[in-house]
Amino acid sequence: MFSYYFKLAVRSFGRNKVLTALMVLAIALGIGASMTTLTVFKVLSGNPIPHKSEKLFYVQLxxxxxxxxxxxxxxxxxxxxxxxxxxxxxxxxxxxxxxxxxxxxxxxxxxxxxxxxxxxxxxxxxxxxxxxxxxxxxxxxxxxxxxxxxxxxxxxxxxxxxxxxxxxxxxxxxxxxxxxxxxxxxxxxxxxxxxxxxxxxxxxxxxxxxxxxxxxxxxxxxxxxxxxxxxxxxxxxxxxxxxxxxxxxxxxxxxxxxxxxxxxxxxxxxxxxxxxxxxxxxxxxxTRLRDVMEWMEFSNVVPGDVRLQMWLAFGFLLVCLVNTIGLLLAKFLRRSGEIGVRRALGASRREIFKQCLVEAGTIGLAGGLLGLVFALLGLWAVRQRPASYAELAHLDGSMLLLTFVMAIVASLLAGALPAWRAMQVAPALQLKSQ
Known part of the structure; x- marks a missing residue:
């Protein structure tokens, strides 16, 4: 059923091109901004010697x-x-x-x-x-x-x-x-x-x-x-x-x-x-005795502006998700007649919910692809800054995978409420209105 729902989602994109483009763009912008700042934060705050950082201590008198x-x-x-x-x-x-x-x-x-x-x-x-x-x-x-x-x-x-x-x-x-x-x-x-x-x-x-x-x-x-x-x-x-x-x-x-x-x-x-x-x-x-990570934390290795930018980027992602919820809700409820016919032909509420979630996830996948482009552009912009850490801002394999995971999870979360509303559509009322 997943492949069938995926084909329906792709077909739906063609029927609502502008609405779909707006949702993909909203998710892509949020993911791009979040992954850019998260990558910089990860580079600066990572454990430089993880297998023994708890045994190395910096001494102060x-x-x-x-x-x-x-x-x-x-x-x-x-x-x-x-x-x-x-x-x-x-x-x-x-x-x-x-x-x-x-x-x-x-x-x-x-x-x-x-x-x-x-x-x-x-x-x-x-x-x-x-x-x-x-x-x-x-x-x-x-x-x-x-x-x-x-x-x-x-x-x-x-x-x-x-x-x-x-x-x-x-x-x-x-x-x-x-x-x-x-x-x-x-x-x-x-x-x-x-x-x-x-x-x-x-x-x-x-x-x-x-x-x-x-x-x-x-x-x-x-x-x-x-x-x-x-x-x-x-x-x-x-x-x-x-x-x-x-x-x-x-x-x-x-x-x-x-x-x-x-x-x-x-x-x-x-x-x-x-x-x-x-x-x-x-x-x-x-006296003080701090291990590697404690010493890095005390020394503010991660600049305060990097932390602030990361939280602002996630706040922006949240705003994008809220907008995506509204757009998905409008898209699904516009198809109330179609959903009513499916329900009358025997589709359960659970199947309607799954279909809508697959469509939301597909939008998230497209948003992730575009978001990856935005993230790469964002990291390129970071590398042009005069900051000494700027040249370290590169997307590695784990962050690349996280980009798509975040995009799909974000879209599924955004699609949960609209999918729940869509599965509540009463088939009798829809058929009568037709």
Whole structure:
């Protein structure tokens, strides 16, 4: 019966072209707007490392001055070098990594290429097993290179293609700011968006080409970038020095399970009180320990205007559905005579209801096809915006499927009331009026 009702629906489109076109357009506009904003929201709010995001935690301490302190306020978003190195030395978590970002100039030492600028990440050895970037060749360095300020580096596939034409470059050198760094690993494609392990700077741009030990960065006095907050009472001459009260380092830990977070936070509280007793900290223990998704939520990775646009788009879809209900009601009731004849010939109310729903669903399918076009145009428009996340706005397979599911479900919901009214048509009255 479904195929028969589908043929009747297609035939009905030809009899009421303008009315059908209006319904298809209404659903398409609502679906197009909703899918555009929903796709952007999904891209920005997705879990970047779903299999272990509940075990990775971002650490915050509060080393600020006594002046201006308010109980319960948020501590510094980043950590001082002294605290980061001390926590790393104490090794209270199975894995932990301190890091910051920077930049420099690579000398390709090839006549065909001129020196060019790159982005870099300065971190510790556990960065690789914690965040699991895939390797094309080699591997990350060990804690021994951290402690020995080893002049080693991991480079990206893109840089490897540029410098070594894609060959296995492990064991070769890359010349950064005049310093030769021995390549120990080459990453495969890996560019998480947002860059969740460092969302204190640009969250969607600035993929790093070279990753090297934090200790080596300090030893070679390489350039760094990103936010820094100095809060001491004295003028700072070298903000990156060990004992300077400046927060500029991100610190992550990986715990065995989410249940271990309470114990590790207790350790952080105890560490803070120890530093306060030593005179370094002036405020009571005020620590935070957030997993990946909590940290992204706290950092407002999804801009407020994106959330607002999404809800407005769904509100627009609701308005389109209300209009579609009215149009379907008018269309079905105009066929009261036809419905009355079918009822008189033995069709049950249930069959009338099913026929009308199939027709509504067919309209939804057509609306979904047109809505997909509108969604693709909407996402293209988003990609033309100057926002750093704009280039990520693409429709993937799951969102493509959701477009048609939403269109059909929306049309079925819109068609339920008109179909119910249509099946209430009394055949006797219709036949008598004829």
């Amino acid at each position: 509060d080393p600020g001055m006594r002046e201006g302190y308010k109980a319960g306020e948020e501590p510094e978003t980043q950590m001082t070098r002294f605290d980061a190195e001390e926590l790393l030395r104490q090794k209270k978590a199975p894995r932990q990594a301190m890091m910051t970002g920077g930049g420099g100039i690579v000398d390709p030492r090839v006549d065909a290429l001129k020196p060019f600028s790159i982005q870099m990440r300065y971190t510790s050895a556990d960065f690789f097993p914690m965040f699991e970037p895939p390797f094309l060749y080699g591997q990350g360095w060990s804690a021994r290179e951290d402690e020995g300020r080893g002049r080693v580096a991991v480079i990206t596939k893109v840089l490897n293609e540029k410098l070594f034409k894609g060959e296995n470059s492990v064991g070769k050198d890359v010349l950064v700011e005049g310093h030769a760094l021995r390549i120990v690993g080459v990453l495969d494609e890996w560019a998480p968006k947002p860059k969740f392990y460092d969302i204190t700077t640009d969250r969607y741009d600035g993929d790093e080409d070279v990753i090297l030990p934090f200790s080596t960065f300090i030893d070679l006095k390489l350039d760094r970038n990103g936010n820094m907050n100095c809060f001491g009472r004295e003028i700072v001459s070298d903000a990156q020095a060990l004992n300077v009260p400046c927060a500029w380092i991100q610190y992550w830990v990986e715990l065995e399970s989410p249940g271990k977070a309470g114990d590790f936070k207790a350790y952080l509280d105890n560490y803070s009180e120890q530093q306060r007793a030593a005179g370094r900290f002036e405020r009571p223990a005020n």
